[in-house]
Amino acid sequence: MRWLALLPWVALTGHTLVNAALLRRPVRGATVTERVAVLLPLRDEADRVTPCLQALLGQRGVPSLSIFVLDDGSTDGTAQVVRSLEGDRVTLLTGSALPEGWLGKPNACAQLAAAASDADVLVFVDADVVLAPDAVAGGVALLRSAQVTLLSPYPRIVGAGRLVQPLLQWSWLTFLPVRIMERSSRPSLAAAGGQWLVVDRAGYDQAGGHEAVRDDVLEDIGLARMVKRSGGRIALADGSRLADCQMYSSWRELADGYSKSLWASFGSPVGAGVVVALLLALYAFPAVAAVPLLAAGWGGAALWALTAYGIGVLGRVIAAAATGGRTWPDPLAQPVSIVLFAWLVVRSFARRRAGLLTWRGRAV
Structure with missing residues (x-):
């Protein structure tokens, strides 16, 4: 019976393996003929926009490509950096004042989409993403071959x-039935990452665009849900071979970034508590329990706990291998990762309750 109790770990890691095997990937060397607009919102990104914009200017396989960059009230000289790199395919926009009821990123993305009125496909990219030369063409080609409205290719996370950070890809590969999500019309069954989104323009407009998620902290997931509500389809993909993303350059920046939005990921504090408790029980408790069990002379129970821990580590290895992450030795620290994630969830709710959530100088 003790070994039968390993079924949850076996099932979840098995699900990770199935998802990894079915994961969509943009093709290399694609060529597309549609009118494509790359949309880049910027706010105080002077120190990291150069590699991103240079990569966009080096895209190939998209003869009809335009690049729109929006400076959203930067105070660090972001616009000057963009001007120094501008080519004839770059249009630099100055963002308007933030309207009442809007958050910054949805407002910036809405302005960019409005400027790209002639495009057939919109490609939203964050400043911390560096695309390979054939990434845009590959993303658009996969959008069309998968016959979806919105495609979310996850970049390789670095820095x-x-x-x-690896918990991001691991979590949806482990807990989200990816292909069922694609076929399901339920808005609640949706996932997306705003670092790199490829969207059919007609479907984007039908879903209400970013105006429909103007006050959503998780505007990427919100947009995916609106696409489903309007009758469209969404898909996730592994974009790690075509894109790198350095979301944060320090632990403090990461903690603030996660705290800004984690509270919105669970629906309620009770829901967050249930999820965090389940993760701790499954992926932290076995490793912690193994040593005292062994010290108490309960060798069989200690072996069970270590096996559960090992199966959990295997799931992390599978997820990392499928998404361009580090397969060794980072997965061994899965219990530490889960404990840190739990702390970030608590911090996010505490800072929200205290009214301390900000990002790029704006209240959230």
């Missing part, structure tokens, strides 16, 4: 946060 700070090796203990926490």
Whole structure:
């Protein structure tokens, strides 16, 4: 019976393996003939926009490509950096004042989409993303071959946060039935990452665009849900071979970034508590329990706990291998990663209750 109790870990890691095997990936060397607009919102990104914009200017396989950049009230010289890199395919926009009831990123993305009125496909990219030369063409080609309205190719995450950042891809590969999500019309069954989104323009407009998610902290997931509500389809993909993303450069920046939005990921504090408790029970408790069990002479129970821990680590290895992450030794720290994630969830709710959530100088 003790070994039968390992079924939850076996099932979840098995689900990770199935999802990894079915994961969509943009093709290399694609060519598309549609009118494509790359949309880049910027706010105080002078120190990291250069690699992103240079990569956009180097795109190939898209003869009809335009690039729109919006400076959203930067105070660090972002606009000057963009001007120094501008080519004839770059249009630099100055963002308007933030309207009542809007958050900054949805407002910036809405202005960019309005400027790209002639495009057939919109490609939203964050400043911390560096695309390979054939990434835009590959993303658009996959959008069309998968016959979806919105495609979310997850980039390879680099930089700070090796203990926490890999949980992003691992979580949806482990707990989200990816292909069922694609076929389901339920808005609640949706996932997306705003670092790189590829969207059919007609479907974007039908879903209400970013105006429909103007006050949503998780505007990427909100947009995916609106696409489903309007009758469209969404898909996730592994974009790690075509894009790198350095979301945070320090632990403090990561903690603030996660705290800004984690509270909105669970629906309620009770829901967050249930999820965090389940993660701790499944992926932290076995490793912690193994040592005292062994010290108490309960060798069989200690072996069970270590096996549960090992199966959990295997799930992290599978997820990392499928999404361009580090397969070794980082997955061994899965219990530490889960504990840190739990702390970030608590911090997010505490800072929201205290009214302390800000991002790029704006209240959230």
